[in-house]
Amino acid sequence: MYPWIEPFTGTDVRVWMGNNVDVCAVLCFLYLGMIRYGPNICKSVFGEKGNSPDPAWLRYAMVLWNLFLSAFSCSGMIVMVPALIKQFAKDGWHNTLCIHHDELLYSTTVGFWTGLFALSKIFELIDTVFLVLQKQKLPPFLHWYHHVSVLIFSWMSYTVGNSTMAIFAAMNITVHTIMYFYFAVCAMGLKRIARPFAKFITTIQILQMVGGSVVTFYSFVVNFQSYQNGIDDVNKLPCAVNKATARFGSIMYLSYLYLFSKLFVNSYMRKPAPRGEKPAKKAE
Numbered sequence: 001m002y003p004w005i006e007p008f009t010g011t012d013v014r015v016w017m018g019n020n021v022d023v024c025a026v027l028c029f030l031y032l033g034m035i036r037y038g039p040n041i042c043k044s045v046f047g048e049k050g051n052s053p054d055p056a057w058l059r060y061a062m063v064l065w066n067l068f069l070s071a072f073s074c075s076g077m078i079v080m081v082p083a084l085i086k087q088f089a090k091d092g093w094h095n096t097l098c099i100h101h102d103e104l105l106y107s108t109t110v111g112f113w114t115g116l117f118a119l120s121k122i123f124e125l126i127d128t129v130f131l132v133l134q135k136q137k138l139p140p141f142l143h144w145y146h147h148v149s150v151l152i153f154s155w156m157s158y159t160v161g162n163s164t165m166a167i168f169a170a171m172n173i174t175v176h177t178i179m180y181f182y183f184a185v186c187a188m189g190l191k192r193i194a195r196p197f198a199k200f201i202t203t204i205q206i207l208q209m210v211g212g213s214v215v216t217f218y219s220f221v222v223n224f225q226s227y228q229n230g231i232d233d234v235n236k237l238p239c240a241v242n243k244a245t246a247r248f249g250s251i252m253y254l255s256y257l258y259l260f261s262k263l264f265v266n267s268y269m270r271k272p273a274p275r276g277e278k279p280a281k282k283a284e
Contacts, residue, residue, distance in 0.1 A: 013115030066184035098239035163240035
């Protein structure tokens with residue numbers, strides 16, 4: 001389907017990521033520094049924005065960036081999702097989830113796209129650069145926490161060869177195909193038209209977190225006794241997920257589930273406070 005990537009495999013990506021784990025740490029530190037100091041730098045360079053509209057160059061850049069990420073995600077989705085469905089039909093739930101399938105992770109075009117997915121978490125950090133330029137204030141906790149944690153988790157999972165990585169990648173890249181297209185439409189100035197789809201996007205994000213939690217906890221339960229016995233090699237575990245990423249993934253997906261569910265409730269279920277009446281403050 002993509003002849004230009006046939007000479008490459010996910011193994012190349014895995015080797016690079018394994019040899020450059022420090023790059024992940026440096027990127028996270030730089031990113032968190034940008035979160036902290038970026039808004040003030042933007043105000044110093046561009047001046048206080050106030051309620052003025054976004055400059056044309058920023059709007060165009062955001063449209064192009066989000067369209068690129070949507071197209072990238074769609075290209076990966078049409079390769080990875082059919083291959084995963086075929087694997088489920090052939091081997092069933094447990095074997096697809098727990099047995100290491102090199103063709104889904106590293107070899108073949110599918111494996112290369114899984115590697116590209118892992119690397120894409122680096123480039124998605126640029127989302128926050130646009131947000132800081134646009135809002136000139138600290139991004140919401142959910143936004144930056146999600147970007148940092150998913151970068152670390154993807155780097156860990158792909159480097160050690162966790163069998164569940166293909167499932168996580170397929171779910172995430174499918175959601176991102178829709179989500180980034182929505183962001184592009186909003187950046188075009190068509191937010192009023194796109195707004196009705198916001199609830200749907202948050203819903204599929206929550207479903208992704210439910211799926212991620214189920215997969216992570218299933219692998220943890222299957223491996224629990226082996227972990228207790230000191231076995232942590234993915235090639236020797238009954239479910240090819242090492243202990244560190246199982247722990248990290250469990251915490252990450254549960255926190256995502258809580259935060260996205262909270263976002264859904266606050267955005268679509270709570271009635272806005274009447275005019276002139278201030279909403280009650282949360283209890284400390």
